[in-house]
Amino acid sequence: MVSRGRPREIMVEARLLEAVRRLLAGSDYAEVSIGRISEVAGAGRAAIYRRWSSKPELVFAAVVHGTELDARRFDRGGLAADLHALIEHVVALLSTPVARNALPGLVADLQTNPEVRRGFRDRFLQAEQDLIAGILGRARSRGELGTGPLIDAREVHTHLLGMVWAEIFLVADNSAAPAVVDRVFRSVLSTLTTPGAKDAHAA
Secondary structure: OHHHHHHHHHHHHHHHHHHHHHHHOOOOHHHOOHHHHHHHHOOOHHHHHOOOOOHHHHHHHHHOOOOOOOHHHHOOOOHHHHHHHHHHHHHHHHOOHHHHHHHHHHHHHHHOOHHHHHHHHHHHHHHHHHHHHHHHHHHHHOOOOOOOOOOOHHHHHHHHHHHHHHHHHHHOOOOOHHHHHHHHHHHHHHHOOOHHHHHHHHO
16 A cells, blocks of 8 residues: 555655746745645645645755755766866756745745744755765865865855855846856865865965
């Protein structure tokens, strides 16, 4: 019975995520309610809350990513290549019209409820930080980060995400995505340069 029920559960989840994206294609975050999502998806509210504990979690999962990330897609054999692939992916995700309609309101919503914010951070932001920690760990094992103190993945995550957010939602100068990727990439990579590498360039 479990094997027959599982595909149905997957289909319900897919309908809910698609309903969010459809609604956000023409509305902003504040206008998209749990009730409306339930109606468009043809699924009850209970189906939503079995999977996500809050509207921000559901919307983020639909627009950006779920709680599990595929780290293999960002393993390109070197720190620069790994970082570039990750930043390119983040910029592409946050630049979509649906993300632009959703994310400012979602972030504002998180600020009003500390408990929801903590759950969101633990489920989604931690997954992102773990992915970055994997990139840094691989780079360190290849000798790209030297043997000094470990670099804090949380700091790298904040640097990367903060720059992308500012470029897309604050600066908003209509820069093409490759230009945004390049600026963020150069800034983040420069902070990871080892003292030895800096000395070599100076010489």
